[in-house]
Amino acid sequence: MAETIRRPGLDPQGFIAREGSLARVPDAFRPAVAAARDQLSAAFGARLHSAYLYGSIPRGTARVGRSDLDLFVALREEPAEADREAVRALGAAVDKEFPQIDGVGTLLYGRDRLLSDLERYDLGWFVACLCTPLLGDDLAEYLPRYRPDSLLARETNGDLALWLPRWRERIAAAEDTEEARRPLVRFMSRHLVRTGFTLVMPRWNGWTSDLREMAEVCGRYYPERAAQLRTAAEHGHEPVGDAQVLRSHVDDLGPWLAAEYTRVHGVKAPRPEWAGASTPAGTR
The missing domain is CATH 3.30.460.10 (Beta Polymerase, domain 2)
Incomplete structure (x- = not known):
């Protein structure tokens, strides 16, 4: 009989355990x-x-x-x-x-x-x-208890395709300095790594909030993107002010991740704020 693998972040019943105290x-x-x-x-x-x-x-x-x-x-x-x-x-x-x-x-x-x-x-x-x-x-x-399933994946990060145009606008509006670009790199890198993790979370069947572990987990299922994800995790911790990193996020890794997310989990239920002029809360 195959050994049952118990992933981190879950309680004995397989629900996501509350982190932090x-x-x-x-x-x-x-x-x-x-x-x-x-x-x-x-x-x-x-x-x-x-x-x-x-x-x-x-x-x-x-x-x-x-x-x-x-x-x-x-x-x-x-x-x-x-x-x-x-x-x-x-x-x-x-x-x-x-x-x-x-x-x-x-x-x-x-x-x-x-x-x-x-x-x-x-x-x-x-x-x-x-x-x-x-x-x-x-x-x-x-609130209910939650499992790391496709429903949770879709409703947490299944809206990346909507974010990307707004990210491009933020990049275009930012000052052309390393200091101005650094927080954008940090924010977008973290969002992409977390989205990559929740993309594969149901297959991995566990939970973590550690950016480096998130990148490693996603990279196991998408080895062709593993290096990009590891680098993004590092930039989430130690951001650089490199314009090329931002371009790669919104022109390469981001669009690929958005398309793959839609293919695997579908699209997040629309929120009213996307139809108006207000900006939704940032990635959590």
């Missing part, structure tokens, strides 16, 4: 987390449904002076522009006060959207599996 937050980052928690509570009061950490800090892999503080905030109603300005100001204040973090990024949504059928296998999954509760009533209690 407050206990894993490195000591150097605890003051910044505490300040963010207190300021979120003060800023939104009873309108705040819940708040979460995600990313390297609750996973315990953050690097002092290099990692950002990632926050996910759920309000009891849909946020207004004033709410978005409030989290931008909060993030700037925390970033200025604590040199151990390299920026603060905050995703802000209303509770009803996060629990909607449309977002159940995207934002809902993100909260339930990749976010660590910081304040309030945990939305994961109202």
